[in-house]
Amino acid sequence: MKKRLLCLYVENNVGVLAKIAGLFAGKNYNLDSLTVGPTNDITISIMTISLTSGDELFEQIKKQLNRCVEVIKVEDLTDPEAVTEDDKL
Amino acid sequence: MRIKGTELFIKALREENVDTLFAYPGAAVITLFDELYKQKDIRVILPRHEQALVHEADGFARSTGKVGVCLVTSGPGATNIVTGIATANYDSVPIVCFCGQVRRDLIGNDAFQEVDIVGITRGITKHSMMVTDRNQLGRAIKEAFYIASTGKPGPVVVDLPVDMINEMGDGQYPKDVQIRSYRPNKAAHIGQIKRAAALLREAEKPLLLAGGGIHVSGSEAEFTQLAEQTRIPVISTVMGKGSIPTSHPLYIGNLGMHGCFAANRAVMECDALCSIGSRFNDRITGRVDQFAPKAKIIHIDIDTASISRNVKVDIPIVADALHAIIELINYTGEHNTADWRKEIEAWQREYPLKAAKSKGFSSARIIELMNRTFTECIVVTDVGQHQMWTAQYLELNEKKKLLTSGGLGTMGYGFPAAIGAKLGNPKKRVICIAGDGGIQMNIQELATAVLEEIPIIILIFNNCYLGMVRQWQQLMYDRRYAGTNLRSGNYGRNKPEQYIPDFVKLAESYNAVGLRVFNENELITAFEAAQKEEKRPVVIECVIDSEEIVLPMVKAGCSLNEMILGDEL
Numbered sequence: 001m002k003k004r005l006l007c008l009y010v011e012n013n014v015g016v017l018a019k020i021a022g023l024f025a026g027k028n029y030n031l032d033s034l035t036v037g038p039t040n041d042i043t044i045s046i047m048t049i050s051l052t053s054g055d056e057l058f059e060q061i062k063k064q065l066n067r068c069v070e071v072i073k074v075e076d077l078t079d080p081e082a083v084t085e086d087d088k089l
Numbered sequence: 090m091r092i093k094g095t096e097l098f099i100k101a102l103r104e105e106n107v108d109t110l111f112a113y114p115g116a117a118v119i120t121l122f123d124e125l126y127k128q129k130d131i132r133v134i135l136p137r138h139e140q141a142l143v144h145e146a147d148g149f150a151r152s153t154g155k156v157g158v159c160l161v162t163s164g165p166g167a168t169n170i171v172t173g174i175a176t177a178n179y180d181s182v183p184i185v186c187f188c189g190q191v192r193r194d195l196i197g198n199d200a201f202q203e204v205d206i207v208g209i210t211r212g213i214t215k216h217s218m219m220v221t222d223r224n225q226l227g228r229a230i231k232e233a234f235y236i237a238s239t240g241k242p243g244p245v246v247v248d249l250p251v252d253m254i255n256e257m258g259d260g261q262y263p264k265d266v267q268i269r270s271y272r273p274n275k276a277a278h279i280g281q282i283k284r285a286a287a288l289l290r291e292a293e294k295p296l297l298l299a300g301g302g303i304h305v306s307g308s309e310a311e312f313t314q315l316a317e318q319t320r321i322p323v324i325s326t327v328m329g330k331g332s333i334p335t336s337h338p339l340y341i342g343n344l345g346m347h348g349c350f351a352a353n354r355a356v357m358e359c360d361a362l363c364s365i366g367s368r369f370n371d372r373i374t375g376r377v378d379q380f381a382p383k384a385k386i387i388h389i390d391i392d393t394a395s396i397s398r399n400v401k402v403d404i405p406i407v408a409d410a411l412h413a414i415i416e417l418i419n420y421t422g423e424h425n426t427a428d429w430r431k432e433i434e435a436w437q438r439e440y441p442l443k444a445a446k447s448k449g450f451s452s453a454r455i456i457e458l459m460n461r462t463f464t465e466c467i468v469v470t471d472v473g474q475h476q477m478w479t480a481q482y483l484e485l486n487e488k489k490k491l492l493t494s495g496g497l498g499t500m501g502y503g504f505p506a507a508i509g510a511k512l513g514n515p516k517k518r519v520i521c522i523a524g525d526g527g528i529q530m531n532i533q534e535l536a537t538a539v540l541e542e543i544p545i546i547i548l549i550f551n552n553c554y555l556g557m558v559r560q561w562q563q564l565m566y567d568r569r570y571a572g573t574n575l576r577s578g579n580y581g582r583n584k585p586e587q588y589i590p591d592f593v594k595l596a597e598s599y600n601a602v603g604l605r606v607f608n609e610n611e612l613i614t615a616f617e618a619a620q621k622e623e624k625r626p627v628v629i630e631c632v633i634d635s636e637e638i639v640l641p642m643v644k645a646g647c648s649l650n651e652m653i654l655g656d657e658l
Contacts, residue, residue: 015211018211022212069268
């Protein structure tokens with residue numbers, strides 16, 4: 001089990017948060033925290049999700065998130081260097 | 090040009106080449122029905138229940154490869170389609186469900202016939218959306234058809250508030266569609282294909298596993314070519330059966346819970362297993378940690394999330410089955426599998442699929458008679474014992490197809506799906522096989538079939554029980570038949586000889602043909618009579634032995650090596 005950090009770029013539509021939260025609930029995944037915020041592009045929102053999981057489950061979670069039609073990109077920011085790089089941007 | 094939303098809806102269906110619409114009216118969609126009334130290009134089928142409506146669209150879609158299209162009203166109309174949506178979702182069937190919705194200003198007010206259908210179906214659709222902006226209607230419909238029919242196909246729900254659909258607005262229906270977050274990939278990674286080909290080449294006991302994805306991608310011919318070229322024996326899931334003709338010398342049979350002995354043994358002994366279009370469902374793997382213990386596994390699937398979820402695989406290939414198979418054909422040659430095939434043939438001789446010792450009219454004999462009688466047909470099953478007998482004994486090839494609810498296992502699916510299949514294939518013989526339990530879940534569709542002049546044959550295997558559950562109770566719960574006897578109740582205790590309903594009288598009351606048979610000769614005569622009916626559905630009730638069970642059987646959670654073969658019973 002390891003602390004993980006995911007960053008999701010999603011369509012800024014009604015119900016997308018429910019879809020992501022529903023995916024976690026429906027598949028019995030647990031998350032530690034979830035925040036949603038705007039980006040420079042008004043049509044895109046950014047979701048930051050932290051969770052604790054083993055490697056296999058984490059891979060499955062990323063794949064399931066990528067499957068959602070409204071998810072544009074899934075980034076794994078678990079590696080601390082990646083967080084720093086992202087912050088610089 | 091500005092037009093009404095209802096007009097754009099009809100225009101969109103025409104542009105998508107929709108010729109059949111399964112629709113049930115209500116307050117929220119009455120204006121759409123009014124628009125449908127004015128046109129003649131689209132045949133509107135009025136079922137007798139919305140659950141059957143979705144299954145009809147599903148059967149239509151599975152048998153034609155086109156998108157099945159549904160239109161229902163808000164509230165109960167929408168909630169009634171939930172089971173059918175989940176059924177289509179688990180079997181990757183492209184359907185688009187348009188649901189009426191209350192006025193936009195009433196949403197969230199608990200208005201009359203309001204439900205959050207997008208919310209309810211979020212977890213069981215490929216995509217769901219509500220269209221709140223009239224000018225986005227055309228784009229939304231275009232996206233719905235595109236998402237439903239591409240990648241891994243699936244159901245899409247489009248919720249249409251009644252005031253939006255009645256509004257004037259943009260009259261254009263988009264020609265093409267771009268969704269930045271949805272770009273389905275078809276092509277296979279050539280490096281992975283080469284690795285897979287090398288693994289198969291080096292294997293001494295390779296095995297091909299055919300899943301439902303082969304039918305979805307329409308790659309039956311290419312798959313057969315791959316098997317013939319490599320000489321690798323083939324096993325199939327229930328959904329994948331027919332990927333290669335069942336009479337083909339390389340075909341062994343189904344694997345899994347009710348698979349045949351040789352197929353399950355082959356899985357346990359093979360050293361390379363190449364799965365195409367299957368998600369390694371628990372019904373085929375049995376106990377996962379003992380599945381294919383000696384094999385390196387190649388897994389070809391269009392859904393990344395299916396890979397290494399249930400079974401850990403060595404070579405994942407994310408691709409459309411057709412593309413992957415064509416590439417595999419390019420990179421493989423002939424393999425020497427003669428010794429391996431001899432080993433499998435010995436297992437086939439040791440325990441061939443045979444009808445269980447049965448006191449009466451055996452199901453296997455009924456299906457074998459069907460095999461002899463019908464050379465070209467679409468067979469649609471319901472769910473339960475009859476489905477497994479069909480999956481075991483039905484012959485399939487280029488001219489014979491099987492449609493069944495494999496993933497969700499929905500009782501009530503078979504009959505309406507057969508109606509949909511016949512509507513999509515008016516020239517083909519369509520036969521529904523159902524149990525006496527499942528047929529009653531959508532029996533009201535006899536009215537639809539009679540009024541629309543849909544001449545399908547409905548075989549009811551009547552054993553007076555919910556047979557599959559009864560079988561589990563017999564084998565695992567000491568014959569305590571709780572809730573599975575369909576004759577139980579005070580009335581049944583007093584008149585045990587009478588089955589309720591009388592299926593023959595019931596069929597006749599709908600002006601369908603009703604026949605009851607007790608043996609093979611009567612069934613031969615019934616089939617002859619049924620084949621002469623050109624406009625009416627024919628219900629044939631086969632009264633079978635109550636205690637017949639499906640064998641072999643691997644109990645849920647057991648290894649594929651632990652088969653109940655029947656000798657011990």
